[in-house]
Amino acid sequence: MSEQYRNNFLREVEANVEEGEWVKRCMQCGVCSGSCPLGPHWEHPPQELFMMIRAGKRDEVLKSSSMWMCTSCYNCIARCPRELPITHIMHGLAHYAERLGLAPKNQQTNKFAQRFWNNLSKTGRVNELKLTLSFYFMNGFMAGVKMSLNMQKVGLGMLLSKRLNPFEILGGHGCKDSKGLQAILKKAREIEDAKIAKFQG
Amino acid sequence: MADKKKLGAYICKGCGISERLDIDELAKIAKSDGKVAIAKQHDFLCNSDGVKMIQADIDAGEVSHIVIAACSRRAKTDAFRFDNVAIARTNLREGVIWVRPDTEDAKETTQEMAEDYIRMGCAEVKFMTLPSASGEQGRVDHVLVVGGGFTGLTAALEIAKAGYLATIVEKTGALGGTAAQLYKRTPVRSPFADPQDNGIADLIQQIESNDKITVHLNATVSKTEGAPGRFNADISPDIGTKTFGSIIQASGFTPYDATQLPEFSYGKTPDVVDQLGLEALAKEANGGAIKRPSDGKEVKNVVFVQCAGQRSEKEGHLSYCSGHCCMTSVKQAMYFKDANPTVDAMVIYTELRMPGAAGEDFYRNGQDKGVTFTKGIVSEVVSEAGKVSVKFKDLILNEEVDLESDLVVLATGMVANSGIDSEILLTEEDEKTEEKAEEKTEEKTIIPIVPAESILNLEYRQGPDLPQLVNGFTDSHFICFPYETRRTGIYAAGPVRRPMDMAQATEDATGAALKAIQALENAGIGRAAHPRSGDLSFPIFRKEGCTQCKRCTVECPFGAINEDEKGYPQFNEARCRRCGTCMGACPVRVISFENYSVETVGQAIKSVDMPDEFDEKPRLLVLACENDAYPALDMAGMTRREYSAFVRIIPVRCLGSVNTIWISDALNSGYDGIILMGCQKGDDYQCHFVKGSEMAHYRMSKIGDTLQQLQLETERVQTYEIAITDMERVPKIINDMAATIEKIGMNPFKF
Amino acid sequence: MTDVVATNQTILVVGGGISGMTAALEAAECGKDVILIEKKPSLGGRVAQLYKYFPKMCHPTCGMEINLRRIKANQKIRILTMAEVTEITGDSGNYSVNLTISPRYVTENCTSCAACGDAVETEFDDEHNYGLKKRKGAYLPFLMAYPQQYVIDPRLIGTADADKAKSVCKYDAINLEMQEETLTLNVGAIIWATGWKPFDANKIQAYGYDRIPNVITSVELERMMDPTGPTGGKILRPSDGKEAKDIAFIQCAGSRDRNYLKHCSRICCTATLKHTTYVREQYGDEGKSTIYYIDIRAIDRFEDLYHKTKADKTVSFLKSKVANITQDKTTANPILHGVNTEGYQRYTNAHELVVLAIGMEPSVDFKQLGVNLSINEHGFIENDPSNGGMFGAGVATDALDVNRAVQSATASALRAIQVVNQVATAEG
Numbered sequence A: 001m002s003e004q005y006r007n008n009f010l011r012e013v014e015a016n017v018e019e020g021e022w023v024k025r026c027m028q029c030g031v032c033s034g035s036c037p038l039g040p041h042w043e044h045p046p047q048e049l050f051m052m053i054r055a056g057k058r059d060e061v062l063k064s065s066s067m068w069m070c071t072s073c074y075n076c077i078a079r080c081p082r083e084l085p086i087t088h089i090m091h092g093l094a095h096y097a098e099r100l101g102l103a104p105k106n107q108q109t110n111k112f113a114q115r116f117w118n119n120l121s122k123t124g125r126v127n128e129l130k131l132t133l134s135f136y137f138m139n140g141f142m143a144g145v146k147m148s149l150n151m152q153k154v155g156l157g158m159l160l161s162k163r164l165n166p167f168e169i170l171g172g173h174g175c176k177d178s179k180g181l182q183a184i185l186k187k188a189r190e191i192e193d194a195k196i197a198k199f200q201g
Numbered sequence B: 001m002a003d004k005k006k007l008g009a010y011i012c013k014g015c016g017i018s019e020r021l022d023i024d025e026l027a028k029i030a031k032s033d034g035k036v037a038i039a040k041q042h043d044f045l046c047n048s049d050g051v052k053m054i055q056a057d058i059d060a061g062e063v064s065h066i067v068i069a070a071c072s073r074r075a076k077t078d079a080f081r082f083d084n085v086a087i088a089r090t091n092l093r094e095g096v097i098w099v100r101p102d103t104e105d106a107k108e109t110t111q112e113m114a115e116d117y118i119r120m121g122c123a124e125v126k127f128m129t130l131p132s133a134s135g136e137q138g139r140v141d142h143v144l145v146v147g148g149g150f151t152g153l154t155a156a157l158e159i160a161k162a163g164y165l166a167t168i169v170e171k172t173g174a175l176g177g178t179a180a181q182l183y184k185r186t187p188v189r190s191p192f193a194d195p196q197d198n199g200i201a202d203l204i205q206q207i208e209s210n211d212k213i214t215v216h217l218n219a220t221v222s223k224t225e226g227a228p229g230r231f232n233a234d235i236s237p238d239i240g241t242k243t244f245g246s247i248i249q250a251s252g253f254t255p256y257d258a259t260q261l262p263e264f265s266y267g268k269t270p271d272v273v274d275q276l277g278l279e280a281l282a283k284e285a286n287g288g289a290i291k292r293p294s295d296g297k298e299v300k301n302v303v304f305v306q307c308a309g310q311r312s313e314k315e316g317h318l319s320y321c322s323g324h325c326c327m328t329s330v331k332q333a334m335y336f337k338d339a340n341p342t343v344d345a346m347v348i349y350t351e352l353r354m355p356g357a358a359g360e361d362f363y364r365n366g367q368d369k370g371v372t373f374t375k376g377i378v379s380e381v382v383s384e385a386g387k388v389s390v391k392f393k394d395l396i397l398n399e400e401v402d403l404e405s406d407l408v409v410l411a412t413g414m415v416a417n418s419g420i421d422s423e424i425l426l427t428e429e430d431e432k433t434e435e436k437a438e439e440k441t442e443e444k445t446i447i448p449i450v451p452a453e454s455i456l457n458l459e460y461r462q463g464p465d466l467p468q469l470v471n472g473f474t475d476s477h478f479i480c481f482p483y484e485t486r487r488t489g490i491y492a493a494g495p496v497r498r499p500m501d502m503a504q505a506t507e508d509a510t511g512a513a514l515k516a517i518q519a520l521e522n523a524g525i526g527r528a529a530h531p532r533s534g535d536l537s538f539p540i541f542r543k544e545g546c547t548q549c550k551r552c553t554v555e556c557p558f559g560a561i562n563e564d565e566k567g568y569p570q571f572n573e574a575r576c577r578r579c580g581t582c583m584g585a586c587p588v589r590v591i592s593f594e595n596y597s598v599e600t601v602g603q604a605i606k607s608v609d610m611p612d613e614f615d616e617k618p619r620l621l622v623l624a625c626e627n628d629a630y631p632a633l634d635m636a637g638m639t640r641r642e643y644s645a646f647v648r649i650i651p652v653r654c655l656g657s658v659n660t661i662w663i664s665d666a667l668n669s670g671y672d673g674i675i676l677m678g679c680q681k682g683d684d685y686q687c688h689f690v691k692g693s694e695m696a697h698y699r700m701s702k703i704g705d706t707l708q709q710l711q712l713e714t715e716r717v718q719t720y721e722i723a724i725t726d727m728e729r730v731p732k733i734i735n736d737m738a739a740t741i742e743k744i745g746m747n748p749f750k751f
Numbered sequence C: 001m002t003d004v005v006a007t008n009q010t011i012l013v014v015g016g017g018i019s020g021m022t023a024a025l026e027a028a029e030c031g032k033d034v035i036l037i038e039k040k041p042s043l044g045g046r047v048a049q050l051y052k053y054f055p056k057m058c059h060p061t062c063g064m065e066i067n068l069r070r071i072k073a074n075q076k077i078r079i080l081t082m083a084e085v086t087e088i089t090g091d092s093g094n095y096s097v098n099l100t101i102s103p104r105y106v107t108e109n110c111t112s113c114a115a116c117g118d119a120v121e122t123e124f125d126d127e128h129n130y131g132l133k134k135r136k137g138a139y140l141p142f143l144m145a146y147p148q149q150y151v152i153d154p155r156l157i158g159t160a161d162a163d164k165a166k167s168v169c170k171y172d173a174i175n176l177e178m179q180e181e182t183l184t185l186n187v188g189a190i191i192w193a194t195g196w197k198p199f200d201a202n203k204i205q206a207y208g209y210d211r212i213p214n215v216i217t218s219v220e221l222e223r224m225m226d227p228t229g230p231t232g233g234k235i236l237r238p239s240d241g242k243e244a245k246d247i248a249f250i251q252c253a254g255s256r257d258r259n260y261l262k263h264c265s266r267i268c269c270t271a272t273l274k275h276t277t278y279v280r281e282q283y284g285d286e287g288k289s290t291i292y293y294i295d296i297r298a299i300d301r302f303e304d305l306y307h308k309t310k311a312d313k314t315v316s317f318l319k320s321k322v323a324n325i326t327q328d329k330t331t332a333n334p335i336l337h338g339v340n341t342e343g344y345q346r347y348t349n350a351h352e353l354v355v356l357a358i359g360m361e362p363s364v365d366f367k368q369l370g371v372n373l374s375i376n377e378h379g380f381i382e383n384d385p386s387n388g389g390m391f392g393a394g395v396a397t398d399a400l401d402v403n404r405a406v407q408s409a410t411a412s413a414l415r416a417i418q419v420v421n422q423v424a425t426a427e428g
Helices: A008-016 A020-025 A031-035 A046-054 A058-062 A075-079 A086-099 A108-123 A128-136 A141-150 A152-160 A166-170 A178-198 B023-032 B048-059 B104-126 B150-161 B177-181 B200-208 B275-285 B325-339 B356-368 B422-429 B431-445 B502-525 B551-555 B581-585 B598-606 B629-638 B660-668 B692-709 B729-744 C018-028 C045-049 C060-073 C115-119 C160-168 C218-225 C268-286 C302-311 C402-427
Strands: B007-012 B038-042 B065-070 B086-091 B142-146 B165-169 B213-216 B220-225 B231-236 B240-244 B246-249 B253-255 B272-274 B301-305 B344-349 B372-384 B387-394 B399-405 B407-410 B414-416 B490-492 B561-563 B569-571 B620-625 B647-652 B673-678 B717-721 C011-014 C034-038 C077-081 C083-091 C094-101 C123-125 C134-136 C181-187 C189-192 C196-198 C215-217 C246-253 C288-293 C315-319 C324-327 C334-340 C345-350 C353-358 C360-362 C390-392
Touching (some): A008 A020, A008 A058, A008 A086, A020 A046, A020 A086, A020 B356, A031 A046, A031 A075, A031 C334, A046 A086, A058 A086, A075 A086, A086 A108, A128 A166, A141 A152, B007 B023, B007 B048, B007 B104, B023 B038, B023 B065, B023 B104, B048 B065, B065 B104, B086 B104, B104 B598, B142 B150, B142 B240, B142 B502, B150 B165, B150 B177, B150 B200, B165 B231, B200 B213, B246 B502, B275 B325, B275 B407, B301 B325, B301 B399, B325 B344, B325 B356, B387 B407, B502 C402, B551 B561, B598 B647, B598 B660, B629 B647, B629 B673, B629 B729, B647 B729, B660 B673, B660 B692, B673 B692, B692 B717, B717 B729, C011 C181, C018 C034, C018 C045, C018 C402, C045 C060, C045 C218, C218 C268, C218 C353, C268 C353, C302 C315, C334 C353, C390 C402
Parallel strands (some): B007 B038, B142 B165, B142 B246, B165 B213, B246 B490, B301 B344, B301 B407, B344 B372, B620 B647, B620 B673, C011 C034, C011 C189, C034 C077, C189 C390, C215 C353, C246 C353, C288 C315
Antiparallel strands (some): B231 B240, B253 B414, B372 B387, B387 B399, C123 C134, C196 C360
16 A cells, blocks of 8 residues: 555655656656647646655556556657656556556557557567557457548558558568567566565555 | 145046037136136046146146046046045036037037036035045954854854954854754765765864964853954953954854744654754764654654745744755755665655755755655644644645654744844934834834844944844845945854855855955055945044034944944044945034045035026036946936036935035025935935935935925925936936926025 | 066956956955956946846946946956956966957047947947847947947958048047957966856757747846847837737746756846846836746745735746747747646746746856866866865856855955965965
């Protein structure tokens, strides 16, 4: 449990979230929040998230959809007067929330990110055709058909200019030692889980 | 006496003066009306040839008093510097041709203007004496430092390093003051990362091993009398009277009494401490875990409450910011983090004030160590059943929070140890303003005054301590002159002057040390201190005429004048700043300076050629403060802003030096209007002689009655506050007066 | 020029702004010989370019006038303008300093009668007004300039205008043949009072100073307020010359920012509070000031000014570092985008004018100058025994307000005196 205005959650973030150790450096100027092109879509903008982390609002932060809004435009990083790698922290938070199963389930970015990861981690390479299709059909069969029809022309064009290989649907190619890759990923996950476990309960 | 004086007038023809004015006529007038023995003209008076011409006459003993009729007295000062002669500058350029149109119509009045200025310059110089240094000089290369805290120690050491003697009088039994109570101090060098040793032990060691420094512990100054160069201080007990050249008051501050903050539970529980309380806990822990006073358990979380009882308009609170407290809280939060990074240390602030390079670096380093910061307002610290909780509103997250905490540190403010507020004493003394005094005293009670015991015990007519400025501090009023002091030769340094941290106190102590040395050097040769630095003239007093009215002793802005048993003024020349306020105040005109007197100005006023009533040429007199109004008039000239040719302008040292006799003489001799131009008065006064402008305004408010008795219109005398930038406004004021005179008519006293 | 006498008991002060003038005067008034050098043609430095001082709202020229009078009255100070240090050798108590003195083309004969300025036609950007207006090629830098002596812009040399200037001068004060001079001085101690420069606002890309005309800097606002300044004392929009009544002030423009200056420039908050009084002075209740800030650093008694400003209904405060500024094409109003962090409010605010509270940067890069001084990462001089007989004063040592700069300068004067007094003792 994270107590309000104690530093437990801040420490958890520092330990488990990519670039999390920077959170304490924020001086609440708000330039990140103002610089974000998707700003209005954030329930809690970055600077507020940082304050919430310091205030120990663990659930509110991790369950928030806010950090999923980040499109990696890097405006915030460029302008942050305190050198905070905000983009990375946002992705780090999102990732961490997802790992804990706290991330909002139906959040579009999250859904796509999960598909991307599943697609990639299976063979070590992204299968673009499968990824695209899984993205189209992410929100149901009808929505997928509709989207596919919409993108028909683009798809044909890519096919003709050999930017799209229809045979990838059969499985496609992977990296040289995908078993090795799986082992690496498994080990990494074990390490991360152990780290996270320290902050559970 | 005038026969010993040899007058000479030197008229410059350059810069268009000769094209616009009849120089021969001016020279003639200098001789006939100005009674000069020599009147010479030169095409280019300020070049080496012109200067040589004047110097030759001086060397030949032809002249002892000279009038230089050329440009403004502010211009060409290097060229027109002549030793051993009295000099009057007549301003024909900025004051005449540059403010008058070059037209046929204007020619006559412009020429008359110049002629009058020649007469005025001659009259002025005729009544001048070359000032010689005060006979009062004393030279003692020894500075008294009152207070043995960090500021006092630093000042004494810096004085000794410059080769002078210093004596420290410290009222407690040990040196080091508040700084010695600090576990560590904030860093002074980049990268401003970690708290550092407070340095006091080293400083004391240096003081003790320095043979130029004497230390008296458990001692106070029970009486101070004299002046720069000859201060006699009684050091009690048992030390006796010692003589000093100058004094530094480094009496420091008292921490605000936190028991006045019941809402923060200070005094209710030992687990709420002020910043010095935390220093004591940190000292005890000495790098280990800091323990909670109530039960001795290690503090696991600590909250710092900034601006406790400060920056607040609540009764009993301090309205100002003490400046150092944000830095101090971060430093103290670092004590916890350095000993144990898992301790939670949070600073609750409304504005985090850590300025400069040091401030911002230290803030960032505090964050890197894990200190957290919350912008919020603490409403209450509650102590119940052995638990302490802080109630605050987080202004970022916009929510009320109730946070339990092991220890709460209140960042309370600094209250100056400035002794007795002489201004209150003076106001109370003045019966006429009794009501006002009450108001003022009431006002002052809002600021919790440290039990007022005098620090210096000055035997001064105007009270025993340095006058206070705002918030009880003895600060200088001037931005550009932080060591301006209202008691010459006595300089306040450190937190008694202004709230400050140790880094600033180092600079302040060193700066004050310089001023103290300068004061004793100046006293040694009888020179004035700032702002008339180097002036050798001093008030000369003719006792026979004195009526013991005490106006001079009360009005002197610098407390320079005492009273003897019979009530006669006692001038302390080395304390005098040469503003002439006493001269202006004296109703019987017994106070004067060798080169500036009721006569030098009065004769200049009377010397003008007064046209008769039917000439339709009014005459306006302007008495202008030489520091602000006169430069503004000069700049009006430089930018060719025209004004009435009927005006005659006389620069004065300070409007405070304006004696009302000048006004009545001027009206009696036929001037139609009089304008006084001084500096801004009041709380944000810009008068460098503090009260001069205010006194002048006060005196002129009384002159209205006199005017009415004479059946003269009150509009004829007007007093203005002029800023040095008012180059547009001053011509307008003059022209408006000219228009007023046109409307109300000429002065009936012309003859 | 070459008649400058200096010994190892002389104190050299580098920089003729408020700090340098103060250090020089305080030392000279203790009886020391002082040489004060200034790279510009006149003394005064940055404060001569300010309209008013906080918190009293008095005019810097008032204090300048007193200091100039002190200088005029004191024969212990020798002033060299247009002079710069090129090399320093030697050690505490015995430095050898090489100076170059740029030609002024006008001699001490100048009476500042203004004839040359009237005759010359060529105009250049007026440095005193940050280029907001033009000045003649023969000019007095500003009304209070000391030495009160004209200057001929070197770019005028060789043109017909230069000859014209010479020909109208009745006092043989113009010498077009004047050359750069070099000079070596022997001095005992050196005070560096080289001051600051405003941070280059063009570098703050998001604020559009380089492309949005109605975004100006705080130092430019100071010039606008000057009755003799480029706008005759009015706050005018550069885009259309109309009066700006709704003004935004952006704090930490270049300060407290690792992209620009890492340090806090200390003065900008209080300067902005002062600027709101300018707006009030011009428009009364009609004006509107909005301050975008991170922390309002009005320490010690400046708090009173903050308190007063907060009570002014025409002034509002927004805790926010403005993210970026765009421009409304039809009105030329700058539009500020950002988030009020107190309670998370997003804003898009149009104002008639934006004033960037620009940061202070040390004006000299000491490392490049090759002087052996201890310089911190911000470029400021730090007191260090290894500096020997050289001392920093004023803003060369930290971002300081005028009062603190003068305090620091006074302290530095004593430090220099300690060195030359030791020399004097050693030499008997």
